[in-house]
Amino acid sequence: MALARVVTFEGVSKDRMQEMDREMREGEPPEGFPQSELVVLHDPEAEKSLVIVFFESEEDYRKGDEILSAMPADETPGRRTSVARYDVATRMTS
DSSP states (O other): OOEEEEEEEESOOHHHHHHHHHHHHHSOOOTTOOOOEEEEEEETTTTEEEEEEEESSHHHHHHHHHHHHTSOGGGSSSEEEEEEEEEOOOOOOO
């Protein structure tokens, strides 16, 4: 079963989100980071962001969570306010 790491951030300006988007598209994942899917949602008026990373296994989640939790604050969109783990019950694209 897939797992999702869901993180909320505050203090995420539109400019910062654009900068993060560019960095993520042009850069490489951190060394050792397992294959995953990333979804980033942003509310520019409230300056809040929700980041969801989907992992395909428990081992990948554990490794990804360890790497992401160790990231310096200047490499994140804003001030991290919560981190939660979810089982992915349904996942669809159309």
